[in-house]
Structures are given as structure tokens and as C-alpha cells.
Amino acid sequence: GENVEQHPSTLSVQEGDSAVIKCTYSDSASNYFPWYKQELGKRPQLIIDIRSNVGEKKDQRIAVTLNKTAKHFSLHITETQPEDSAVYFCAASRRGGGNKLTFGTGTQLKVEL
Amino acid sequence: GAVVSQHPSWVICKSGTSVKIECRSLDFQATTMFWYRQFPKQSLMLMATSNEGSKATYEQGVEKDKFLINHASLTLSTLTVTSAHPEDSSFYICSAKSGTGPNQPQHFGDGTRLSIL
Numbered sequence: 001g002e003n004v005e006q007h008p009s010t011l012s013v014q015e016g017d018s019a020v021i022k023c024t025y026s027d028s029a030s031n032y033f034p035w036y037k038q039e040l041g042k043r044p045q046l047i048i049d050i051r052s053n054v055g056e057k058k059d060q061r062i063a064v065t066l067n068k069t070a071k072h073f074s075l076h077i078t079e080t081q082p083e084d085s086a087v088y089f090c091a092a093s094r095r096g097g098g099n100k101l102t103f104g105t106g107t108q109l110k111v112e113l
Numbered sequence: 114g115a116v117v118s119q120h121p122s123w124v125i126c127k128s129g130t131s132v133k134i135e136c137r138s139l140d141f142q143a144t145t146m147f148w149y150r151q152f153p154k155q156s157l158m159l160m161a162t163s164n165e166g167s168k169a170t171y172e173q174g175v176e177k178d179k180f181l182i183n184h185a186s187l188t189l190s191t192l193t194v195t196s197a198h199p200e201d202s203s204f205y206i207c208s209a210k211s212g213t214g215p216n217q218p219q220h221f222g223d224g225t226r227l228s229i230l
Contacts, residue, residue, distance in 0.1 A: 031216065032216035034218060034219070036221075041224075041226075042223065042224075043117075043206065043221040043222060043223045043224055044157065044206070044221045045221070046218050046219070046220065049218060051216065089156060089157065093216050095216070098145075098162055098170070099145060099162075099210050099216060099217065099219070100147070100159060100162060101147075101159070101219060102159075103156045103157045103158075104156065105155075105156050106154075106155075106156050
């Protein structure tokens with residue numbers, strides 16, 4: 001089955017700096033890669049997703065890049081703010097996989113003032 | 114749009130009790146819903162896929178007789194933890210897939226924190 005690895009497990013940045021979280025996946029048939037933000041005790045919220053037919057997608061301060069050959073994808077947050085502090089999860093889903101998501105282990109992002 | 118409501122948000126009960134958790138898609142129809150379990154500071158682990166009008170598909174290692182899933186309508190799926198024991202204490206979260214076609218976004222409920230005494 002699919003295996004998704006996520007790094008780093010914790011990330012601390014200064015407000016205004018950029019943050020990058022990286023994930024790798026094992027199943028070459030995976031073609032959908034969402035990113036979720038989860039604040040403590042709350043629901044995961046979809047912040048951005050990318051499909052395998054594109055290499056990059058951007059939404060304001062958030063961008064995701066995908067390298068299908070290397071089977072890795074990354075989340076980029078620019079101009080970080082304290083409210084960006086949360087746990088971020090990457091996930092992957094394969095075609096024909098019943099829309100099941102396999103999640104990474106999560107990254108605790110802390111944006112310090 | 115794409116709001117998922119989960120109820121209850123918190124349950125504390127005695128060992129041996131059965132607990133039912135509801136997951137509703139409020140503003141869209143969801144033929145497929147998913148149930149996850151999340152331990153503190155860990156990732157989301159898929160327990161089962163709930164399909165409207167048919168039997169749920171359970172992940173390896175998840176006891177179907179322990180975790181009963183019913184998806185009787187396009188907007189409601191329920192998870193019943195039967196004869197719950199302390200090791201079943203966890204954060205249970207549902208999600209619903211919006212839109213038709215493959216690989217559509219999943220939207221999550223607020224989760225249910227289950228504590229078995």
C-alpha cells in the first residue's frame with residue numbers, strides 16, 4: 001500500500017520567514033495530494049491540493065510543488081504569521097483507490113514573534 | 114460550502130457502553146464518508162470507508178463487529194463503538210467527499226473525543 005513520509009516533524013520559524021514542509025510517497029499511481037492544517041483539538045482543514053497533471057499550484061501565501069519523477073511534494077508558506085502555527089498534514093490518494101487518503105505523520109509548525 | 118457536522122463532540126462513559134457518533138454533510142450529498150482515528154500528536158489513521166446504501170469497507174486490523182458503520186442516507190453516516198473499553202479512547206473524526214468523480218476533496222467534521230473509564 002501507499003506510504004507517505006513527512007519531514008520535518010517540528011518546524012520553528014520567525015514571523016515573516018518562509019516555511020517548507022516536504023513529503024514523499026511510494027505509490028507511483030498516486031495522483032492527488034492535499035494538504036491539511038489542524039489546530040489543536042480541531043478538525044483538519046484543507047488548505048491546498050494538487051493533482052498529478054500539474055507541477056505547482058499557488059494560493060496567496062501558500063504554494064505546493066509536485067515532482068512526480070521523484071515522488072515528492074512540498075508545501076511552501078511565505079510571510080508566515082503567528083496564526084499559521086498548527087500541525088500540517090500531507091496526504092496522497094491513488095486513482096482507483098476509492099478516494100482513500102494516506103496521511104503523512106504531520107509537521108508541528110510554530111511561528112514565533 | 115462543504116460543511117461536515119459531527120456529533121457528539123465529547124463523550125465520557127463507562128467501560129462496556131456502546132457509543133454512537135454521527136457524521137452529517139450539511140450542504141452537499143456525500144456518497145462516500147470516511148472514519149478516522151487519531152491518537153494524541155499522531156496522524157490520522159483511516160478506519161473504514163462508508164458507502165451510502167452498502168456495507169462499509171474496513172481497513173486491515175479494524176474489527177468490523179467492534180466499529181459498526183451505517184450510511185443509510187446521502188447526508189448521514191454513523192459509527193457505533195460497541196462495548197467500548199479504555200483502549201478505545203481516542204479522537205474519532207469523520208470526513209465526507211464532496212463532488213463526483215475521483216479524488217475530490219475530503220472535508221472533515223470537528224471530531225469526537227471519546228473517553229472510556
